[in-house]
Amino acid sequence: MVKHTTINNSTGERRCSCFKRCGGCQLDMPYKQQLEWKQSKAQRMLSRFCKVEQIIPMQSPYNYRNKVQTVYRRDRSGRLISGVFQSSTRTLTATQDCFLEDTAAQSIVAELKKLFVSFRIMPYDERTGRGILRHTLIRTAKQTGQIMLVIVTKGAMFPSKHNFVKALLQKCPQVTTVVQNICDDPMPLTLGERNNVLYGSGKIADELCSCKFLISPASFYQVNPVQTQTLYDTAVKAADIAEGKRVLDAYCGVGTIGIVCAKQGAQVVGVESNKSAVRDAIANARLNKLNNIRFVNDDAAQFICESAYKGEKFDTIIMDPPRAGSTEQFISAVAAISPHSVVYVSCKIETLERDLKLFAKCGYKAQLIQPVDMFPHTTGIENVVLLKKKVKENTNGQQN
Numbered sequence: 001m002v003k004h005t006t007i008n009n010s011t012g013e014r015r016c017s018c019f020k021r022c023g024g025c026q027l028d029m030p031y032k033q034q035l036e037w038k039q040s041k042a043q044r045m046l047s048r049f050c051k052v053e054q055i056i057p058m059q060s061p062y063n064y065r066n067k068v069q070t071v072y073r074r075d076r077s078g079r080l081i082s083g084v085f086q087s088s089t090r091t092l093t094a095t096q097d098c099f100l101e102d103t104a105a106q107s108i109v110a111e112l113k114k115l116f117v118s119f120r121i122m123p124y125d126e127r128t129g130r131g132i133l134r135h136t137l138i139r140t141a142k143q144t145g146q147i148m149l150v151i152v153t154k155g156a157m158f159p160s161k162h163n164f165v166k167a168l169l170q171k172c173p174q175v176t177t178v179v180q181n182i183c184d185d186p187m188p189l190t191l192g193e194r195n196n197v198l199y200g201s202g203k204i205a206d207e208l209c210s211c212k213f214l215i216s217p218a219s220f221y222q223v224n225p226v227q228t229q230t231l232y233d234t235a236v237k238a239a240d241i242a243e244g245k246r247v248l249d250a251y252c253g254v255g256t257i258g259i260v261c262a263k264q265g266a267q268v269v270g271v272e273s274n275k276s277a278v279r280d281a282i283a284n285a286r287l288n289k290l291n292n293i294r295f296v297n298d299d300a301a302q303f304i305c306e307s308a309y310k311g312e313k314f315d316t317i318i319m320d321p322p323r324a325g326s327t328e329q330f331i332s333a334v335a336a337i338s339p340h341s342v343v344y345v346s347c348k349i350e351t352l353e354r355d356l357k358l359f360a361k362c363g364y365k366a367q368l369i370q371p372v373d374m375f376p377h378t379t380g381i382e383n384v385v386l387l388k389k390k391v392k393e394n395t396n397g398q399q400n
Contacts, residue, residue: 014062014099022093024084024100025377031061035373038381042371045353046383049366056230061376064224068105068138069189072116072123080113080123085188100377104147104174105138111171112136112149119164124154126186132157134183137191139215141206142225146176148204150217152183152191165198176200179217191218205287209233209260212287219280220253227374231345231382232260234370238386239316239343241266248307248339250300250319250330255281255293257318257345262293269314270295271303304333318343325351328358335362342387347374349381356385363390 013030016022027034035057043052058064070082073092083094097106116122122131137150149168151158158164158180165178177200183192195202195217203214208225209232215221222228235257239247243265249258252270254277262268262285270293272278278297285293296303300319307314317339319326325348334342342364346352356366368386375382 016099022084022095022098024098026379027377031057031376034376038371038373038379042349042369042381042383045349046356046366046369049356049360049385050369053368053370055371055373055381056227056234057373058224058227058376061373062099063101063103064226064376065100066102066140066142066225067221067223068101068109068140069135070109070112070138071135071188072113072133074123080117082109082113102138102140104140108138108147108149108172108175109136111168115164115167115171118167119160121159121164135189137181137217139204139217139221141204141215143207144205145174146204146206147174148177148179148200148215148217149175150179150181150191152181154184156182156194156196158196161198169199176204177202181217208256209236209263211256211259211263211284213254213256213259213284214280214287215254216276216280218276220277221256222374224374227372227382231372231374231384232257234372234384235318235320235343235345236260236264238368238370238384239318239341241316245316246314248304248314248317250304250317251321252281252295253277253320255284255295257320258293258295259284259288259290261318262290263288266292268293271298271300273297273299301327301330301333304330304337308333308336308338313337314339316341316343318345320345321351323348323351326355326358331355331358331362334359335364338389340389344383344385344387346383346385347380349383352383352385356387359387364388365390 039055046052072082075081081094083092121133123133124131132153134152139148178198179202180196181191182194203216206213241261241264245266247261247266247268249270252258252272255270258268258270275297278295281295364387367388370384372382
């Protein structure tokens with residue numbers, strides 16, 4: 001096996017020889033310097049809104065990704081190789097010991113390559129239309145140890161699938177469920193809507209912030225479980241959750257943050273536009289035996305606008321939008337419903353900066369900006385921001 005990472009024995013720092021070819025990492029420097037770079041960027045972009053706290057580091061910033069997607073190709077000699085697509089291309093970079101990926105997932109990929117060759121399961125070739133294997137997805141649950149393998153195929157055909165699974169489990173008994181996902185979408189690393197469960201339940205369970213969560217192949221679930229605990233603890237603390245407090249969890253996904261709030265006694269409504277995610281969220285609420293949380297399949301901005309029209313009130317809105325950030329419509333709707341506080345969990349600092357300007361125009365001021373290093377070795381900076389409604393003064397100088 002060719003090793004692509006080297007370790008400095010004196011510092012424990014790792015370096016990857018694939019750095020320039022892969023694109024999975026964007027920062028090729030010691031971890032301390034990465035944190036300094038991120039802190040400087042956060043302060044440069046966000047300090048106009050309020051003080052930026054010191055970034056929360058990861059104690060061991062390696063092999064943290066619990067979601068590993070792998071593509072397969074034949075090299076010039078006909079040997080099956082595995083790896084990742086270079087950033088913004090479909091050129092495969094062969095990798096075997098990526099220091100971001102979960103080590104258990106890497107060992108499974110090594111066995112999968114042998115099995116694919118043995119069972120003559122060939123990678124799909126867009127030029128010739130031959131082969132069936134698009135990619136594999138491995139999801140690992142840190143707390144429970146459960147592992148899901150998703151084999152993504154061009155069509156429904158999967159020769160000798162039962163014998164394949166039997167051979168796989170002999171080599172990798174740690175795998176708890178195997179799913180065949182059928183995908184006709186030409187876009188790389190996408191999942192189709194059809195799943196065939198070949199072994200196990202088709203889902204895995206994990207624990208986070210003293211709550212349980214079911215994870216299906218397409219579920220959104222944070223990829224760094226160690227830092228996610230820190231991130232959510234920070235967000236829930238900022239929200240000042242108390243018994244009976246009314247909380248809206250916007251962009252709620254599978255309900256993670258909202259369920260953590262409900263566990264602490266808040267009355268929670270989760271809003272999510274993805275139907276599959278809402279189904280998972282409802283199942284997760286049941287799993288945690290919570291009756292003080294409900295989920296709505298709707299556009300978050302539209303739901304808030306309708307809630308404001310009906311006169312509904314929320315004490316706090318928690319929002320965790322995708323990398324594209326929120327929208328002017330959503331932020332205006334928040335201002336219309338007028339919660340006392342907003343907790344914004346952001347995974348992209350550029351869109352966060354833009355949205356904080358909009359919140360300021362709507363009368364909300366940042367009280368806390370807490371960066372969290374969710375993605376070591378990348379330029380990504382996760383932030384938790386607490387916004388509170390500005391208090392107006394009347395003509396006598398008294399606060400309203």
